Amino acid sequence: MNTRVVSIARQAGCAGEEVARALAEQLGFRYVDYQIIQRAAQEAGVSPETVSEAEHTPSVMTRLLEALARNPSIPVGAWADPVPLTASPLYTSTDYRRFVEQVIRDLADQGRCVIIGHAGQVILRERLDTVKVLVTGSRDFRVRRLMNGMNVDDKTALKTIERTDTERLDYYKRFYDSGWLTPCSYDLSVNTDHLNPAQAAQVVATVCSLR
Numbered sequence: 001m002n003t004r005v006v007s008i009a010r011q012a013g014c015a016g017e018e019v020a021r022a023l024a025e026q027l028g029f030r031y032v033d034y035q036i037i038q039r040a041a042q043e044a045g046v047s048p049e050t051v052s053e054a055e056h057t058p059s060v061m062t063r064l065l066e067a068l069a070r071n072p073s074i075p076v077g078a079w080a081d082p083v084p085l086t087a088s089p090l091y092t093s094t095d096y097r098r099f100v101e102q103v104i105r106d107l108a109d110q111g112r113c114v115i116i117g118h119a120g121q122v123i124l125r126e127r128l129d130t131v132k133v134l135v136t137g138s139r140d141f142r143v144r145r146l147m148n149g150m151n152v153d154d155k156t157a158l159k160t161i162e163r164t165d166t167e168r169l170d171y172y173k174r175f176y177d178s179g180w181l182t183p184c185s186y187d188l189s190v191n192t193d194h195l196n197p198a199q200a201a202q203v204v205a206t207v208c209s210l211r
Contacts, residue, residue, distance in 0.1 A: 003027075003131050003208040004111035007120030009180070010135040012164040013142030013149075013157070018115060018197035019190070019204070020065050024114040026205045033116045039101040051096045073194050097175055122176050130210050134186045135200065141193040196207055 006023060010016020022072070024031035034048075041048040104123050107113050108130060115124075121132035137145075137163065146157035172180040183189070186205050188199045 002129055002211045004129040005108045005124065006114045006131045006133060006204065006208060007124055008114060008116045008133045008135060008204075009119075009121055010116070011137065011142065012161050013145040014135045014192045015135040015197050016135040016192075017143065017201045019192065020114050020116040020189050020191070022142075022197045022201035026201055027208065028112070030113040032113050035101050036100060036115070036118050037104045044099045045101070046096075046175070049097065053093070053096075064091060082189070092198065096176070119172065119176065122172070122178055124167065125185070129189065131204070131211065132186045132187045133204055134181070135187055135192060137191055137193045155162070183199070 006020075006027070006029070008016060008020045008023070010019070020033075020098075021031050037048045037051050041051045041143045092189075097116055100118055101123050104115060104118060104120055106125060107115060108124050111129070121134075125132070126128045142161055143154055143157045145201060146152065146160055147154055150157065150160070152160075172178045176187065180200070188204060192200050
């Protein structure tokens with residue numbers, strides 16, 4: 001098998017994390033998710049929460065801080081309780097994203113890992129040893145899964161789906177000028193409407209074994 005890395009993107013309510021974990025177990029690979037944020041934060045010298053925010057639409061405060069980082073001439077006195085720059089380097093969301101990208105590339109170089117999320121399919125698109133997978137599903141099935149998993153009603157589940165979809169679309173446009181659900185970004189798309197995580201993982205594992 002020439003596959004050394006699997007990158008998995010998923011829509012909310014498609015059991016993507018479960019599929020990735022099952023796949024890692026079947027292949028004997030490492031499952032990597034939040035460890036990427038932790039390692040990137042360590043490299044940047046900031047908290048994991050700070051790096052994690054770079055993967056969401058920046059808040060007003062974040063945008064203001066980034067403006068300050070790009071233009072240090074802004075009077076510091078305009079800020080309440082400013083944090084000393086020597087203690088907390090001011091990076092932008094793009095800077096934090098570069099830390100994340102480097103961690104993902106390092107993990108891919110080490111091989112034998114299943115990376116979920118973090119735009120791995122874009123970052124590793126040139127690697128021939130990487131299988132890029134999208135775990136998807138229809139809206140009704142996704143709503144049902146979230147209702148059961150989060151113990152919420154259908155309206156709350158649907159709002160969660162719409163919010164996460166919008167955030168991810170914005171994220172890809174903001175960082176990569178790329179469509180999150182663009183078919184050519186993936187080698188394989190797996191619909192989990194009628195597949196449980198183990199079955200979906202087996203489909204991906206079969207594709208991996210053919211490369």
